[in-house]
Amino acid sequence: MIAHAIFFYTFSIIAVVSAIMVTASKNTVHSVFFLILDFISISCLFIMIGAEFLGMIMLIVYVGAVAVLFLFVVMMLNVAQQKNQWFAGQATSKHIPVGLIISTLIFFEIVIVIGGWKYKPEIFDINNSLANTSVSNTHSLGQILYTDYIHVFQISGMILLVAMIGAIVLTFRQRSGVKKQSYIKQISRERAEGVEVLEVQSNKGVKIDD
Amino acid sequence: MSIVFQEVYKILFLLVPVLVSVAMIVWLDRRVWAFVQKRQGPNVVGPFGLLQSLADALKYIFKEIIIPSSSNKVIFILAPIVTMTLALIAWAVIPFSATQVLADINVGILYLFAVSSLGVYGIIMGGWASNSKYPFLGAIRSAAQMVSYEVSIGVIIINVLLCVGSLNLNDIVIAQQNMWFVIPLFPMFVIFFISALAETNRPPFDLPEAEAELVAGYQTEYSGMMYAMFWLGEYANILLMCAMGAILFLGGWMSPIDVYPFTLVPGAIWLILKILLLFILFALVKAIVPRYRYDQLMRLGWKVFLPLSLIWVVLTASYLFYFNLLPVN
Numbered sequence: 001m002i003a004h005a006i007f008f009y010t011f012s013i014i015a016v017v018s019a020i021m022v023t024a025s026k027n028t029v030h031s032v033f034f035l036i037l038d039f040i041s042i043s044c045l046f047i048m049i050g051a052e053f054l055g056m057i058m059l060i061v062y063v064g065a066v067a068v069l070f071l072f073v074v075m076m077l078n079v080a081q082q083k084n085q086w087f088a089g090q091a092t093s094k095h096i097p098v099g100l101i102i103s104t105l106i107f108f109e110i111v112i113v114i115g116g117w118k119y120k121p122e123i124f125d126i127n128n129s130l131a132n133t134s135v136s137n138t139h140s141l142g143q144i145l146y147t148d149y150i151h152v153f154q155i156s157g158m159i160l161l162v163a164m165i166g167a168i169v170l171t172f173r174q175r176s177g178v179k180k181q182s183y184i185k186q187i188s189r190e191r192a193e194g195v196e197v198l199e200v201q202s203n204k205g206v207k208i209d210d
Numbered sequence: 211m212s213i214v215f216q217e218v219y220k221i222l223f224l225l226v227p228v229l230v231s232v233a234m235i236v237w238l239d240r241r242v243w244a245f246v247q248k249r250q251g252p253n254v255v256g257p258f259g260l261l262q263s264l265a266d267a268l269k270y271i272f273k274e275i276i277i278p279s280s281s282n283k284v285i286f287i288l289a290p291i292v293t294m295t296l297a298l299i300a301w302a303v304i305p306f307s308a309t310q311v312l313a314d315i316n317v318g319i320l321y322l323f324a325v326s327s328l329g330v331y332g333i334i335m336g337g338w339a340s341n342s343k344y345p346f347l348g349a350i351r352s353a354a355q356m357v358s359y360e361v362s363i364g365v366i367i368i369n370v371l372l373c374v375g376s377l378n379l380n381d382i383v384i385a386q387q388n389m390w391f392v393i394p395l396f397p398m399f400v401i402f403f404i405s406a407l408a409e410t411n412r413p414p415f416d417l418p419e420a421e422a423e424l425v426a427g428y429q430t431e432y433s434g435m436m437y438a439m440f441w442l443g444e445y446a447n448i449l450l451m452c453a454m455g456a457i458l459f460l461g462g463w464m465s466p467i468d469v470y471p472f473t474l475v476p477g478a479i480w481l482i483l484k485i486l487l488l489f490i491l492f493a494l495v496k497a498i499v500p501r502y503r504y505d506q507l508m509r510l511g512w513k514v515f516l517p518l519s520l521i522w523v524v525l526t527a528s529y530l531f532y533f534n535l536l537p538v539n
Contacts, residue, residue: 029338033285036331053377056320060364064327068334068357072350075338136316138377181505 008048015041028074036067053138221302224312228301232445233263238486239445239493246497270438278340278431285339290432290439293332297446300325304453305380307463307477318379319367322454323360326409329447330356333411333418336440337428348427351504352411352418358511359408365519366402369395370458372526375537383462385537392459398522399459401515403491406451408511410444412492414499415507448492449485456484 014037021034039062046055135143145153198206237252237260244251252262277283303318305311315321330353337349371377373394374385392399408415419427429440456462461484463477502510530536 033335052315052317053320056317056324059324060320060327064324064330064360065357068330068353071334072353075334075346075350138317 004048008045011041011044011048014038015045028077029071032067032071032074035070036063039063039067051137053141220312224301225298228298228446228449229442232442232449233267234260235449235489236263236266236441236445238489239496242490242493243497246494267438270435273434275434275436276431278342280341281431282339282341285335286431287436289332289336289339290436290443292335293329293443294439294446296325296329296332297443297450300450301446301453303379304450304457304481305383305463306481308380308384310478311380314378314380317377319371319377319382319458322379322450323364323367326363326447326450326454327356327360329409332440332443333428336432340428340431342431344424344426345428345430348418348420348424348430351424352428355411355415355417355507355511356409358508359405359515362401362511362515362519363405363409365516365523366398366405367458368523369398369519369526372523372530373537379457379462383457383464386461386464387468390459390461395459395522395526398519399455401519402455402459403488405511405515406455407492407495408507410448410451412448413496414502416501417504417507420501449489452485452488452492453481455488456481460484460488 018034018037018041022031022038025031025034039058043055043058043063046052046058200206240262241251241259252259255261255265277286300322302312303315303321305314333352333356334349337345337347337352340346370382370391373391374382376382376385407413411418417427418424419429424430429437432440461480463481465472465475465477465480
C-alpha cells in the first residue's frame with residue numbers, strides 16, 4: 001500500500017509540475033516536451049487504477065501520434081521568437097484581452113459544472129467497480145462500447161472522419177506543371193516507344209524534336 | 211526488501227543477455243553484409259572476429275564526447291538516453307516460455323506497440339537539439355516515416371488479434387499451437403517485415419541517416435559514447451522488431467513441430483532462433499536493396515500498405531465470422 005502511495009504521488013506531482021511547465025516555459029519546443037511528459041505520467045496513473053487499456057491507448061494515440069505532430073508543427077514555426085517579444089513588451093498583442101475574456105468564461109463554466117456534479121451512489125461501492133470483476137478491462141470496455149453505446153461510438157468515428165476529410169479539402173491545392181511518376185505507365189512502356197534507331201550521317205547530325 | 215532484489219536480479223538476467231546479443235548482432239550484421247558482397251568482414255579481433263563489437267565499444271568509451279556550443283544541452287544529452295531506454299524497456303513483456311516472462315501483462319502487445327511508437331522521440335530530440343541543418347532534416351524525415359509506418363503495423367496487429375482474441379503475448383503464442391499465423395496471414399507477414407524495416411530506419415528505408423544526402427542525419431553532431439548509445443538503441447530496436455515478428459507470426463517460443471525431441475528444447479532457444487532468422491533476413495535486405503526515394507517511401511506506406519492491410523482486416527474478420535471461428539472468452 002505504501003509503494004502504491006509513493007508511486008501515485010510521484011506520478012501526480014510529475015503530472016502537475018509538467019502541466020504548469022507547459023505554460024510557463026519560454027521555449028515552445030520545451031513546452032511540447034513537458035506536454036509529452038504530462039501525457040506519460042497521466043497514462044501511468046491510468047495504469048495504476050487498473051485501466052491498463054486506456055493507459056496504453058493514451059500512450060499510443062497522444063504520445064505516439066498527436067504529440068509528434070505537435071512537435072513537428074512547433075519546430076517548423078518560429079513561435080519562440082514571437083513569444084519572447086511579448087514578454088519583453090516590445091509588441092502589444094490585441095489577442096490578449098480576447099484570450100483573457102474567453103478563459104475567464106471557460107473557468108466559470110467549469111466551476112458551474114463541477115459545483116453541480118453528482119455521482120451515482122453505486123460508484124462509491126468498491127465491490128461494484130469494474131476493477132474487481134474477473135473480466136479484463138479491455139473486454140469490459142468492448143462489451144459496453146460495441147453494445148449499448150454502438151451508435152454514439154460510430155457517430156464519433158464519423159465526426160472524426162468528416163473532420164479529416166474537411167482538413168484535406170481545405171488545404172488541398174492543385175498545382176500545375178508538377179511532374180508525377182506513374183508506375184503503370186513506366187512499366188507498361190514498350191521498347192518501340194522509347195528507343196528509335198537513326199542513321200546519323202557525318203557532318204549532318206540529327207534533329208531531335210521534343 | 212527481498213522482493214525488490216529478486217526483481218532486480220530478474221531484470222539483470224534479461225538486460226545483460228539483451229545487451230550482449232546486441233553487440234553480437236552488430237557483428238553478425240556486418241558479416242552477412244560482407245558475405246553477400248564477397249568480402250571478409252570483421253574477422254581479426256577474437257575467433258571469427260566475434261569480439262569486434264567489444265573493441266568498437268571500448269573505442270567509443272575512450273573517445274571525447276563533444277557537445278556543440280549552440281546546441282540545446284539538456285535535450286541533446288537526453289536524446290540518446292531516451293532511445294536506449296525505450297529500446298530496452300520493451301523487452302520486459304517478451305515471453306521466452308510460458309512462464310519465463312518479466313511482466314505478463316494483459317495488454318502486452320499494446321505495450322510493445324506504444325514503446326515502439328515512442329522510439330521516434332529519441333531521434334526528434336537529437337535532431338532538434340543539435341541545432342544544425344542536417345540533423346534537423348534527418349529528424350523531420352524520420353518523424354514522418356515512423357508515424358506513417360506505425361499505422362500499417364497497428365492494422366497488421368489488429369489482424370493477428372482478431373485470430374487470437376487477447377492482447378496478452380503468451381495467449382498470442384499459444385493461439386498458434388496448431389498453425390503459425392505466418393501461413394494464413396502470409397501477406398500481412400510480408401507487410402509487417404517491410405514496415406519493421408521502415409520503423410527501425412533500416413536500409414532500404416534509412417533516409418533519416420542517408421549518408422549521401424544528410425551526412426549522418428540526426429547523429430551528425432554526436433560523438434563518443436552518446437553516438438554509441440544511439441547505435442545500441444537502434445540495434446536493440448531491430449532485435450525487438452524481430453522478436454515481435456517472431457511472436458506475432460512465427461509462433462514465439464513454441465517448437466516448430468510438436469513432437470518429442472523438439473519439445474525438450476527450451477522455449478527461449480526457439481525464440482532466439484526465430485529472432486536470428488528474421489535478423490538475417492534484415493541483414494540480407496540491407497545488402498541487396500538500394501535506398502528508396504522519399505516520396506516513394508511515403509507512397510508505399512500510405513497508398514499501398516495501409517489499404518492492403520485494411521482490406522485484409524475486413525477479409526479476416528468476415529472469414530472468422532462466417533465460419534464461426536471468432537475466439538470468444
